[in-house]
Amino acid sequence: MDSETPTVNGADGAAPPGRGQDAGRPDGGSGSRSGSPPDDRADDSGESRAGRADNSGESRADEADGGGESRADHHTKVTVLVALAANLVIAVAKAVGGVLAGSPALLSEAAHSVADSLNEVFLLAALRRSRRPADTRHPFGYGKERFFWSLLAAVGIFVMGGCFSVFQGVEALRNGAEESFSGYVVGLAVLGVALVAEGVSLLRALHQVRGQGGGLAGLRDPALRTVVAEDATAVLGVTLALVGMALHMVTGQVVWEASASLAIGVLLVYVAFRLGRDARDQLIGEAADPELSGRIRALLRAQPEIDSVEGLFTMQMGLDSTLVAARIDLVPGLDSERVEEVSVRIKRSLTHTFPDADQIFLDVTDRPADRAHESPAATGERGGA
Secondary structure (H helix, E strand, C coil): CCCCCCEEECCCCCCCCCCCCCCCCCCCCCCCCCCCCHHHHHHHHHHHHHHHHHHHCHHHHHCCCCCCCCHHHHHHHHHHHHHHHHHHHHHHHHHHHHHHHCCHHHHHHHHHHHHHHHHHHHHHHHHHHCCCCCCCCCCCCCCCHHHHHHHHHHHHHHHHHHHHHHHHHHHHHHHCCCCCHHHHHHHHHHHHHHHHHHHHHHHHHHHHHHHCCCCCHHHCCHHHHHHHHHHHHHHHHHHHHHHHHHHHHHHCCCHHHHHHHHHHHHHHHHHHHHHHHHHHHHHCCCCCCHHHHHHHHHHHHCCCCEEEEEEEEEEEEECCEEEEEEEEEECCCCCHHHHHHHHHHHHHHHHHHCCCCCEEEEEECCCCHHHHHHCHHHHCCCCCC
């Protein structure tokens, strides 16, 4: 490199203070070697965003108003509302049936449904708040709000669902539980209705997952992932409660129903742990998936002006927002004007190819002297794009 000044430029062309101040511009102003005046940055930002909108289709187009609801968010919102309606109705039915029947398993399931209902409220808040546009206090936007509210939902499942279910099971083992035949009938009928309602909600969630690519790709949205986990756990929990109550009715031994309540509690604690761990990883700064990082690194290495990629760092800033920071060493002989042109072109290429990479920073640096002999430019192994 013909300059010793490292340069960092973001998706909007801005450079952090104190970086690249000795790289002069043709107009005599000072700034980063790959920086640009505010007006140019605005133009560059507009073109980059336009390219991303073309690539990401409906998602970016639907959010053009700054915080508007995308089609994917709308589908997720409908799924959450369906789950909320089902859980509210089921919670009331389970609570009434549990009190009338004196069933610990049914009361545990009522607590589970109450926890799920509160969690749906958290998820609706996540969908609304995460769409807010970036501002001066949060220049990278509010995309991580989804991860925060998903973490609260996991805590709700653990405390209101898992812990209460375990408590009900222990109390039943200690004190026993007597139920009349009519109580069994009421309890089994309520659980049957709950199983159907939870199954419908689960089918709706799985339908959306398939519509978004299926598998892990369809579960990228933490709100949708939480709904699927809740509904699947609810179906299994209701099944356990049905089996426990039926065995209690047949054998007269409360241990079966108490064991079902304990099993439901353990299941909820496990699901809460898994959801909480995922939300924690995303909140503290989880990198993009290795496949995406590898494609970004390959695109950078394919640029004829890049001698080597010394470092690549990514972070998920939201559901459809990824920060990309790359430390690159350019081939020797480029003046400051050429470096600026190359940086702008590379950024546009990245945003065009990877629409979710909406925050891009390039740090132009020099390869350490003791590794200079490994440079593709020095060995004649230079590739090209």
